[in-house]
Amino acid sequence: MAVWIWFPHDFSIDLRARVEMRRREHGMVCPPIWRVDSPGRAVTFRREYELAAPGRACLRAQGEMYVCLDGAAIPEPADEIVLPAGKHVLTVSVMHLSGLPALFVSGDIESDERFSVCENNVDFRPCGFSAAFDAPEKRPELYSLPTLRRDPEGVTAEGLLDFGRESFGFLCLTAASPGPYTVYYGESKEEALAGKQGETWDTGVFARAGEEVRLPSHALRYARVDGPADVRAAYLLEEHNGLPWRAAFHSGDARLNAIYEVSARTMALCTREFFLDGIKRDRWVWAGDALQSVLLNHYSYFDRATTRRTLAALRGREPFDQHINTILDYTFYWMIAVWEDYFYTGDASFLSGMYDKMVSAMDYTLRFVSADGFVVGQKRDWVFVDWADMPKEGELCVEQVLLWKALCVLSDSAAVLGRAGDAAAYRRRADALRERILAVFWSEEVGTLLHRRAPDGTVCGHTRYAPMFALLYGLLPEDKARRAMENSLLSDSAPAITTPYMRFYEMDALFRAGRAREVLQGVRAYWGGMLDLGATSIWEQFDPSETGAAHYAMYGRPFGRSLCHCWGAGPVYLCGRHILGVAPTAPGYASYEVRPNPGGLQSASGTVPTPEGEIRVTLQDGCVQVQSTCRGAGTLYWQGKRAEIPPYAGGDPVLACL
């Protein structure tokens, strides 16, 4: 089957720039703060073929083509070229100044993975492609998400269009008479009513009565239309990702079910061309948010295309001369996400394409380490960790833990790709780093990993971040792990985490330590608290002590906060990964485990997707039942007992009960 082909990852890199350029706020386009890469402008596609008899091929390109057979130009290739019989080499160079050079070949040879591509006449490599672009008219540059018409549910007392819940799309207006108009969007009523104190609006002029306009895409629940539009004719072209939600969760706790549902909607709204952080602000691709989306994706869409577009776009092109998103921590999250994609899908093709880019990113990172091998935020780095007050100068323990995990990921990746030398070297480096982390940051007195070594050499401070990631990724030996859990995560001695972003990892670590009950209690309070305030999607941040419109302020802007932020959708992951307890134990679910962790729920059931087939878990009356169509072999663990779940081989789902 012929598909459009291109230089690997360039479709994602180009699309990212187009998507990020759609971020509009304060009446302007808001460009990203990092380097925005372009696709290569000229590439050469190459295919060796052998035909028993002369054939024909039809060529289509995004850009201008130069066509050669065995190195000699085919003058003026028309709609079809003649392919002589025998063994030959077809090369097609494509140059495109304003977008992605791409090629489609049909006929007796077809553009597919048998074409290789290069941008420098030398380094030919496998083409990039997507099964979605499988016809000459399905040009990659025409790619857009599907839309559905959505009418407002009503008009509020204040005269706002109300679409009933958080949404994303193109508002469509019809002019009642000619004249200028302004549309103010709001995730909240207050924002839509705030005029230019809000974040987003559009202006325009109707030329004549009856004119229909489709405005730029925005996040909104409410819209205020100032100007001569026929409000009764207004509707939204809601833009969807078009992906099937392959998971489910339902429990005896209605509040938790509602939280799952709103979290799932949040995930759905933020899963677009890429995993975005938020749909109002900022519509950019961030590695910290992306890692969480990748984890959530494995318990919802299981869509590897969105994951890979996101991760390829995040990494961009060489040179790696600044951390991803300008943030030190984000380079590490990006590497971990590449590994998570491999581990859940079992498909090493993307990992293989990213490996050299992981290596160059790690080379860059290791250029800036201290004598102990610790990374230190440079003047050019944003050391983020979390929106929380904490000192960040010097060597932060949490950054070392993430570096250690990234080195482990590189070692494991090298091993998968058959690079034993690299695997051993990265493992040695990881082991040495782990030793130094324990030697420098472990405090016997406090019984945990301390926050940082300040520039003056003092090791001090206590935050939850380093112990939490160390627990999650298994850096600590058993007794230290136990003590860190007690002293950092289960005590009040370190400040509480207030963003859903970092609570995600804290809850993950707590679940793994058997603290389901505490986690669910926190989820009901924190996520439930937003729902109590009428949230129809999960917010970027939530502080129960705030009141009224204070909930909408952030970054010093009255409506700066994003009310649909994917890092708040963590319950999607927690329900599948921990309450139902489903996880692969070998890449691609070749083997897996089901370890339910209901945390006091009377009943819970749901579905977790795998690369092929689903795993359905039902907890009821103290018993657990698994129905599986997963091709791998599973093990069910429940209340000290275990049962094997055979690989599915067709027919009815296989069953296991305890």
Add this chain to the structure above:
Amino acid sequence: MAVWIWFPHDFSIDLRARVEMRRREHGMVCPPIWRVDSPGRAVTFRREYELAAPGRACLRAQGEMYVCLDGAAIPEPADEIVLPAGKHVLTVSVMHLSGLPALFVSGDIESDERFSVCENNVDFRPCGFSAAFDAPEKRPELYSLPTLRRDPEGVTAEGLLDFGRESFGFLCLTAASPGPYTVYYGESKEEALAGKQGETWDTGVFARAGEEVRLPSHALRYARVDGPADVRAAYLLEEHNGLPWRAAFHSGDARLNAIYEVSARTMALCTREFFLDGIKRDRWVWAGDALQSVLLNHYSYFDRATTRRTLAALRGREPFDQHINTILDYTFYWMIAVWEDYFYTGDASFLSGMYDKMVSAMDYTLRFVSADGFVVGQKRDWVFVDWADMPKEGELCVEQVLLWKALCVLSDSAAVLGRAGDAAAYRRRADALRERILAVFWSEEVGTLLHRRAPDGTVCGHTRYAPMFALLYGLLPEDKARRAMENSLLSDSAPAITTPYMRFYEMDALFRAGRAREVLQGVRAYWGGMLDLGATSIWEQFDPSETGAAHYAMYGRPFGRSLCHCWGAGPVYLCGRHILGVAPTAPGYASYEVRPNPGGLQSASGTVPTPEGEIRVTLQDGCVQVQSTCRGAGTLYWQGKRAEIPPYAGGDPVLACL
């Protein structure tokens, strides 16, 4: 004065892709064989200002703008923004997906070199700009060369339009009646008559009688129009570089004068947005050709803008992961050309902008050296040297000589830029390399530098290239220099050089060794030989033993040869640099020498441009007179005598005679 500003070098990088995409042959666009870079797609311009009273600024951009004052967005900036009084920081981010992001600010603050720019929120650096774009409507993306109408001089017996001499422009046709047409272009009659055996043609369809079309730009002297065009209405919009030719040369030898004139026309035709190799084939920017054009430019236009556009475009963006133009030697020529620009202009601003890029190119180069520190062509490198039969495996001496010169250039550049540590390190490396070159390649037996060390360790072969560059760049100690001149350049034991490309350097070296008479004899025969065949511009290659259309063939294509190739315009340089003998001895002609070398010419006179002012030299009746408006101090050397030429300080030119 306000000018359009951009990320440094990106205007040149973007323009190069646009220019190279205009190469058309065999009815197709022919993309370059190297990586084609894009400008950064999103950049941030920044300016700290202080105003005593509130002011206003008008902003224009290529792309979409996001405007902040002191870090906070200015919502919906209209045509003008208000600038509060006091000290503030204005930042304007510009994002452009299909071209160069650029900004123009006028009013109480103006876009100029006081703005800095970055593409990653961190590394702010001086903006790129050109004085040519000094008004809001003079947008950089509208840049094009000026054109002049040129009518054909007649129609040949074969029915070809004849423009009288080699030209470059857009053929304009008027339809006599509707219907399809094809236009075949020829630098020679034979090519225009050869149909699709030729290199370039255009096709189209006239919709109606009287329709006027402007075809794409091509090199041509002749055109054959097939189809219903009104041939009497056909003309050419000849495209010019618009630069003043600041040099002159005239001698008592009419043949030499004709050669100078045709060489100058060749240089003029190939000096366009960039220094191109040839105007028919291949309209790409090549560093080997560019170095010669840079040298010629200092004896003709003295236009630093074309030089710097060319050299910035050649280097492109990071990463440096392949030699310039894919050719090992070309990286070295590029570095030498950057230095020549500095040395003749005395302006280190461009050198300063290129220095880091020279360092990264050298870092790459040095990753692939042998135990002796010799560069060896890798699988990904094209080891070019010259179009001539010679073995190129192993360590070629000529490549080591060029590497040595490049290391010297880096050391000198570092010194100019105040980087003493770098200067010393590169000098040490250059000295060590020179020692190894002499130890390995110098043959006492043959009395010259041998061609290469083969992979089996044998040092063998004798070509002119290594001795020639070693002489030119002063690598050899005096006695060895004398012997290499005799044994390699003045003997027949090494094969003769047959391209004007390498003859350029050979003649330069011979002139420096006092062999003016032999050089001029060669020029009269070789360049004169082309003129005898009716050449109106200098060819890419010339073999006097060929006959008829064989002169036009190359690369296995009957009309593959370029008949207007700048590497043949060397006489422009030789006349000014050697016959008139003018050269700077300190950067920017702060001091200079005039050492005429007439090679038996009875009389010769001419002008050589300097950064400010010209130097006019007249040789007549055994005497030499210099008239100078150069701001530096010169020394005239003639027949064992010398005279000082005072710096010009206004008024009549200063004089010196011997």
